[in-house]
Amino acid sequence: MTDTVNLAIDYDMPLLREACTTIGLTTEICQWEDEEVDWSRFDAVLLRSPWNYVDRLSEFLAWCERVDASTLLLNPLAVARWALDKSYLADLAALGVPIVPSRFAGPSEDPASVVRDFLAEHPEATEIVVKPVVGAYSREVQRFTRSMETKAAGHMSRLCEEGGQVLLQPYFGSVDSNGETDLVYFDRRYSHAIRKSAMLMPDGTVNVPTLEFRKARVADESERVVASAALDAAASHLGLDRPLLYGRVDLIRDDNGKPVVLELDICEPSLNLPFGEGSALRFAEVLAERVGGSSSRGVR
Ligand SMILES: Nc1ncnc2c1ncn2[C@@H]1O[C@H](COP(=O)(O)OP(=O)(O)O)[C@@H](O)[C@H]1O
Ligand SMILES: [Mg+2]
Structure with a gap:
């Protein structure tokens, strides 16, 4: 499953489809925004390159819910709900996983003081990064030296207009x-x-x-x-x-x-997948196993 614009940069799709064909798994490419598709016809729907969700997260999650109610969504709905917002980093940290130190902030906070406090808490950081919690493909991710404090606050405040959330991190050189x-x-x-x-x-x-x-x-x-x-x-x-x-x-x-x-x-x-020899086949095999013994296996 893709979207109307990003199939061209889904470098995995051709290799994955070829591997699926090799092992006898039928595939079809569909766009998540296509309202004509009856998702219940498929044994499974694989999330692949629906990357325009970045601007339409709630609409995309509502679509995931509909698909989940009618067939096997991969990865499952709970993953989509949690993993499209980088706030998951805080949960990982709480579970003991080492993460890049991250300070989350939203529109209710004053950008200038958030940046100033963050710099004070990280005296070792010669530069910091400000990025949106929902993003992909480096979109709106920016790096600032300590002397660019005002610019960093300006970027944060732009990202927070319309209710967005951001995170600040030290830039790891x-x-x-x-x-x-x-x-x-x-x-x-x-x-x-x-x-x-x-x-x-x-x-x-x-x-x-x-x-x-x-x-x-x-x-x-x-x-x-x-x-x-x-x-x-x-x-x-x-x-x-x-x-x-x-x-x-x-x-x-x-x-x-x-x-x-x-x-x-x-x-x-x-x-x-283009960089991992045999990886497309490995993926196709676990996918076939997950879709399981249904008589007419197909993944869309
Ligand atoms: N804290 C950081 N230190 C160093 N580089 C970073 C940091 N955060 C982001 N970057 C750079 O910016 C890129 C995009 O940021 P990332 O957090 O991966 O967001 P995206 O979801 O847009 O890929 C990374 O691939 C990396 O090169
Ligand atoms: Mg990245």
């Missing part, structure tokens, strides 16, 4: 030299990982993570431990009765070199 590591799991099993280069340039340019910024990378043991802990914490927090079918955990190194969670993408992640 390791990403400039080492990138971030994005690990992909299927049914609790590590599949592959990529290195994603830094998206936020010192001059304020914000890159979007097209394929040229990604490279295959083998995640080390310390990264796998944190990524598995994040996925297990999510599944237990949500009370899921089965492990997450798929998930991506993005890690960066903190100032002590320890991997910490930057993002947990378990609803509609880009899975970097």
